Amino acid sequence: MTDERLAVLCQSGDEAAWEELYKRYKPRVLSIARRFFLSGGETEDLVQEGMCGLYFAVGGFKESGASFSSYAYSCIRNRIVDAVKKNSGAKYSALNNFLPIDAGEEIYVSGENPEEKIIGIEDRRELLHKMSKILSSLEFKALVMYTDGMTLAEISSALDKSAKSVDNALTRAKYKLQKSFFAEK
Numbered sequence: 482m483t484d485e486r487l488a489v490l491c492q493s494g495d496e497a498a499w500e501e502l503y504k505r506y507k508p509r510v511l512s513i514a515r516r517f518f519l520s521g522g523e524t525e526d527l528v529q530e531g532m533c534g535l536y537f538a539v540g541g542f543k544e545s546g547a548s549f550s551s552y553a554y555s556c557i558r559n560r561i562v563d564a565v566k567k568n569s570g571a572k573y574s575a576l577n578n579f580l581p582i583d584a585g586e587e588i589y590v591s592g593e594n595p596e597e598k599i600i601g602i603e604d605r606r607e608l609l610h611k612m613s614k615i616l617s618s619l620e621f622k623a624l625v626m627y628t629d630g631m632t633l634a635e636i637s638s639a640l641d642k643s644a645k646s647v648d649n650a651l652t653r654a655k656y657k658l659q660k661s662f663f664a665e666k
Contacts, residue, residue: 482498482501483549484502484505484548484549484550484553485542485544485548485549487501487502487505487549488502488538488539488542488549489542489544491539492539492540492542499539502535502539503532503535506535506553506557507532509553509554509557510528510531510532510534510535510557511524511528511531511630513531513554513557513558513561514527514528514530514531514561515627515628515629515630516628517561517562517565518565518627518651518655523632523633524627524630524632525632526564527561527564527565530560530561530563530564531557531558531560531561533560534553534556534557534558534559534560534561535553535556535557537556537560538552538553538555538556538557539553541556609625612624612654612658615657615658615661616653616654616657616658617650617653619640619642619646619650620650620651620653620654620657621654622640623636623640623647623650623651623654624650624651624654624655626639626640627651633647633648633651
């Protein structure tokens, strides 16, 4: 069944359709949430915001418009970006306080051709290489683990460091990368 059909069924109260859409879109929400850094928060907080975005996408979807996938992506991403902005306190300072981990859209898209997947992998490898030259060993390891979806507690356990130490390393890494990458432009 198509995503569009499932969304229409969800609008009429079909719980099974919602469960199916939830299963289909959870990996996408995780992928989007991992691109952003929420100071003092966890990836799970952004995932929850993304799932709210999915819920609103279902409610606002109209069959005559864009594909549900495109509409849902926009709703999910916008909800996550809004959460990051609200967390920052100032109206526009969030633009300076979060860092998308990959500059492109999603690395994985169903139906993606192998060439695009290889290019995505090479882009990530190049980005990781640049980051390893800029960051300390702790900052680099913590950031890679964080972007792979590990929680602050899991990272601190794996690195045998305190949660505060890991949080500080992530904050320093974000600052260094922003400074480095935005200085290049």
